[in-house]
Amino acid sequence: MVSWLGVAFAVGAAVFLAGQALTIRVATRRGSSADVLLVVMGVNLAVLAPLALVFDPDPTITPRAVAAFAAAGIVGTMLGRILFYSGIKRIGASRAEPIKASMPLHATVLAVVFLGEVVTAEQFAGVFLIVAGIALITWDGSRSGVGGEDTPWIGLALPLVAAVLFALEPIFATIGLREGTSVFLGLAIKTGAAMAVFTGYLAVTRSLPEPGSIPSSELRWYVLAGVMSTGFLLTYYAGLSVSRVGIVVPIMQTSPLIVLAVSAVFLRESERVTGRLLFAVLVVVLGAVTVTLGG
Numbered sequence: 001m002v003s004w005l006g007v008a009f010a011v012g013a014a015v016f017l018a019g020q021a022l023t024i025r026v027a028t029r030r031g032s033s034a035d036v037l038l039v040v041m042g043v044n045l046a047v048l049a050p051l052a053l054v055f056d057p058d059p060t061i062t063p064r065a066v067a068a069f070a071a072a073g074i075v076g077t078m079l080g081r082i083l084f085y086s087g088i089k090r091i092g093a094s095r096a097e098p099i100k101a102s103m104p105l106h107a108t109v110l111a112v113v114f115l116g117e118v119v120t121a122e123q124f125a126g127v128f129l130i131v132a133g134i135a136l137i138t139w140d141g142s143r144s145g146v147g148g149e150d151t152p153w154i155g156l157a158l159p160l161v162a163a164v165l166f167a168l169e170p171i172f173a174t175i176g177l178r179e180g181t182s183v184f185l186g187l188a189i190k191t192g193a194a195m196a197v198f199t200g201y202l203a204v205t206r207s208l209p210e211p212g213s214i215p216s217s218e219l220r221w222y223v224l225a226g227v228m229s230t231g232f233l234l235t236y237y238a239g240l241s242v243s244r245v246g247i248v249v250p251i252m253q254t255s256p257l258i259v260l261a262v263s264a265v266f267l268r269e270s271e272r273v274t275g276r277l278l279f280a281v282l283v284v285v286l287g288a289v290t291v292t293l294g295g
Contacts, residue, residue, distance in 0.1 A: 005242050005243070006239045006242045006243020006244070006247055006248055007239075007243070007247065007251060009235045009236070009238045009239030009242070009243075009248070010235075010236075010239045010243075010247070010248045010249075010251040010252045011251065011254075012231075012235035013232050013235040013236040013239060013248075013252045013255075014251065014252050014253070014254045014255040014258065015255070015258065016228050016229075016231035016232035016235060017097075017228075017232045017236075017252060017255040018097070018255040018256075018258035018259045018262070019228035019231075019232075020225055020228040020229045020232055021088060021093040021096070021097040021255070021259050022093055022259060022262055022263070022267070023221055023224045023225035023228055024036060024085055024088050024093065024225050025088050025089075025092060025093040025263075025267065026221050026267075027218065027221040027222050027225050028085060028088060028089035029089075030218060031214065031218050031221075031222065033082060033085040033086045033089055034082065034202065034207060035209050035214060035222070036085055036222050036225060037078075037081055037082050037085055037198065038195075038198065038199070038202065038209065039214075039219070039222035039223060039225075039226055040081070040222065040225050040226040040229050041077065041078075041191055041194060041195040041198065041226075042195065042226065043223055043226025043227060043229070043230060044077075044187075044191045044195075044226060044229055044230050044233065045188065045191045045192055045195055047230045048184060048187045048188045048191055048230065048233070048234075049188045049192070051184045051188075052182070052184040052185045052187075052188040055182070055184050056182040056184050056185050059181070059182060059185050060179070060180040060181055060182070061179075061181055061185065062179045062180075062181070064175070064176075064179055065175075065176040065179035065180075065181040065186070065189075066176075066189060068172045068173070068175040068176035068179070069172065069173065069176040069181070069186045069187075069189040069190040069193070070189060070190065070193035071172045072168075072169045072170075072172035072173045072176070072190045073189070073190035073191060073192070073193040073194035073197075074193060074194055074197055075165050075168045075169055075172065076165055076166050076168065076169030076190075076194075077169070077190055077191055077193075077194035078194040078195075078197060078198050079165050080162045080165035080166045080169065081162070082198075083158045083159070083161055083162040083165070084096065084100060084158070084159055084162035084166075086158050087099070087100075087155060087156075087158035087159035087162065088159075090154070090155035090158065091155040091156060091159075092263070092267075093259050093263060093267070094256075094259055094260050094263040094264075094267075094277065095137055095156070095159075095277070096158070096159040097159075097255060097256045097259045098133065098134065098137045098256035098259075098260075098277075098280065098281050098284055099134055099137055099156060099159040099160055099163070100159040100160075100162055100163045100166065100253075101130060101133075101134065101163070101253040101255075101256050101284050101288070102130060102131060102134045102160060102163045103163040103164075103166050103167045103249060103253060105127050105130060105131055105167075106163060106164050106167030106168075107166075107167040107170060107171075107249045107250075108123065108124075108127055108249075108250075110167055110168065110171050111170075111171065111244070114171050117244055122290060123250075123290070125290055126250065126286075126287040126288065126289070126290030127250075127287065128287070129283055129284070129286055129287030129290060130250070130253070130283075130284050130287035130288060131287075132283055132287075133280045133281065133282075133283035133284035133286075133287060134160075134280075134284065136276060136279065136280035136283065137277060137280040137281070137284075167249075170240055170248075170249060173186065173190070173237065173240060174240060176189075177237075177240065177241055183234075183237045183238055183240075183241050186237065187233055187234070187237055191233075236248070236252065239252075250287070250288040251288055251289070252288075253284065253285075253288045254285050254288050254289070256281045256284055256285070257281055257282070257285050260277065260278065260281050
């Protein structure tokens with residue numbers, strides 16, 4: 001049976017996820033992906049840490065949970081995001097977001113292997129549709145990139161690799177949640193670990209931005225991206241806490257349809273939305289719905 005509360009959280013996550021992709025697109029027009037990621041994680045931590053203190057004053061925490069959430073942060077929050085943000089900068093949100101939607105394929109297989117979840121024939125059929133849609137998007141992107149030029153394959157590969165890393169994140173997160181750790185505390189640990197490692201990397205490579213070096217006109221988009229990201233994290237992990245990975249992750253990937261619609265209307269100068277792309281995104285969304293209902 002489908003947990004409809006989990007589905008509701010997943011739908012909310014899809015909306016925030018689309019908003020994140022679109023604001024990242026605007027933010028990376030001039031700004032660097034690394035600076036955007038640093039600000040986004042800062043906003044995440046500024047919201048999640050107080051929520052953890054307020055709603056979980058007597059936390060349940062184990063070394064296994066800390067390790068699991070830290071791993072989720074480093075793999076998904078840091079590595080996955082930097083690749084995804086770089087992909088958006090190179091090929092646009094309307095193509096990077098749907099390509100990342102190949103995540104259900106990896107997440108479903110990993111959930112079976114590591115969490116012992118059962119996948120139905122309908123869910124596998126949905127995953128097949130998702131993969132077919134991703135192939136169409138990749139083909140479309142290779143023929144008509146942003147600005148009418150051919151899209152470099154590296155731009156198409158970045159969100160695909162990010163999808164694999166994002167698929168690992170809920171596996172680690174579910175392990176942490178099964179230890180009894182709350183969603184708020186788990187998210188705070190995950191984000192804190194990712195930010196600590198990423199800040200350390202920027203400091204060692206002398207790439208850490210100076211205070212006030214980011215123009216206010218760009219910073220507001222960075223912060224808005226952080227708000228969207230935080231909303232996504234809260235609804236996403238709430239979904240994982242009440243439902244299965246094989247349900248939450250696929251329906252969450254309906255976000256490309258939202259990105260496509262907004263891009264076609266408001267980002268026409270930087271996003272080229274074709275008929276092939278529209279068809280491919282519809283295939284992906286159909287696959288996500290099939291996987292959800294098949295659960």
